[in-house]
Amino acid sequence: MKTFLERTLHRLRIAWAVFRAHPAMPATALWRIYEAEHALDLLGGSGRGLDLGCGDGSFSAVLMPTAPELAWTGIELDPYDALLAEKRGLYDKVHLCPAEKMPFEDDAFTVVFSNCVIEHVHDLDAVLAQVARVLQPGGRFLFSVPRECFYENLVIPRFLAGIGLSKLATRYCRSCDQRLEIVSLLSPQEWQERLALHGLTVESNLPYATRWTTGWWDLLAAASGGLTYLVSGGPPRRTQQSSGVLERDRPWLGSLTFFLFLPIIVLTIIQKTTEPCAGQFIEARLSQPAQRPAMAEGENDP
Numbered sequence: 001m002k003t004f005l006e007r008t009l010h011r012l013r014i015a016w017a018v019f020r021a022h023p024a025m026p027a028t029a030l031w032r033i034y035e036a037e038h039a040l041d042l043l044g045g046s047g048r049g050l051d052l053g054c055g056d057g058s059f060s061a062v063l064m065p066t067a068p069e070l071a072w073t074g075i076e077l078d079p080y081d082a083l084l085a086e087k088r089g090l091y092d093k094v095h096l097c098p099a100e101k102m103p104f105e106d107d108a109f110t111v112v113f114s115n116c117v118i119e120h121v122h123d124l125d126a127v128l129a130q131v132a133r134v135l136q137p138g139g140r141f142l143f144s145v146p147r148e149c150f151y152e153n154l155v156i157p158r159f160l161a162g163i164g165l166s167k168l169a170t171r172y173c174r175s176c177d178q179r180l181e182i183v184s185l186l187s188p189q190e191w192q193e194r195l196a197l198h199g200l201t202v203e204s205n206l207p208y209a210t211r212w213t214t215g216w217w218d219l220l221a222a223a224s225g226g227l228t229y230l231v232s233g234g235p236p237r238r239t240q241q242s243s244g245v246l247e248r249d250r251p252w253l254g255s256l257t258f259f260l261f262l263p264i265i266v267l268t269i270i271q272k273t274t275e276p277c278a279g280q281f282i283e284a285r286l287s288q289p290a291q292r293p294a295m296a297e298g299e300n301d302p
Helices: 004-021 026-042 060-066 079-088 124-134 155-162 166-180 188-196 211-232 236-243 251-260 262-270
Strands: 047-052 070-076 093-096 109-115 135-146 200-208 279-286
Touching: 004 026, 004 060, 004 251, 004 262, 026 060, 026 109, 026 135, 026 200, 026 211, 026 251, 026 262, 026 279, 047 124, 060 070, 060 079, 070 079, 070 109, 079 093, 109 124, 124 135, 124 188, 124 200, 135 200, 155 166, 155 211, 188 200, 188 279, 211 262, 251 262
Parallel strands: 047 070, 047 109, 070 093, 109 135
Antiparallel strands: 135 279, 200 279
8 A cells, every 4th residue: 555655756757747748638638647547557567569549659658668568559540640659669560440440360469458449439349359359368458438427527517507507518518428529438337247248357447537536627628628629610639630739749838737737636646536436447358258250351551
């Protein structure tokens, strides 16, 4: 058990690295502090690792140096992000392909890692079947996703409902669905049952992002990505890509943002992780694959 000082220094080190990795996205950085804590505790081992939905590799750059004995491969659906990830030099290769059609042989990886990706896929079972296919027996699937109570933890709709504007609160949640492109929100029990269908046994389900933390994230996200979505009419990620901000290395801006949000970060250390939490980090192990779908034919790389 870590002391309060140890926990404080640990979280501050993570927060510093995450904010510097996401200098133009403070809401994203705040959320990922707590994902990173679990990921850094669980990532490890040797062999080959698959980063499912690696994005531009900015978050992986914080995590992967802690697992030096894993040789990483990335897959990404967005061509722009795949190219940025390739340039980082973190991966042996970044494949441009959907998660439902992984171009890998059976039993190719000892670890599959995915950060806030699985909730966006439309054919969840097809993706889980592919994960089970490419994992070696005994291999681990580590991933983070929002929980079923995600919207209940947002501060803006709770405030609107509290003053009698329930319809406006519902509209806000629907706009979040569209902006964040969330397809599914499952409970821990639902994840356990869904993964079991594919021979994956949940070993741990770790909650993160308390209601207080999620409330701060909601305010930041609404003031940044929310306004961008209203103005552009499209996902904030597309605006970030078209503006070129993702290609600029500005860690000094991330450092400044870190100090601006330092009081919030410190308060979350003091606060206990109590339910309801808005996120969950799941560790599952492949016991016996329920089915072996065929490997996708061909691959489409950047």
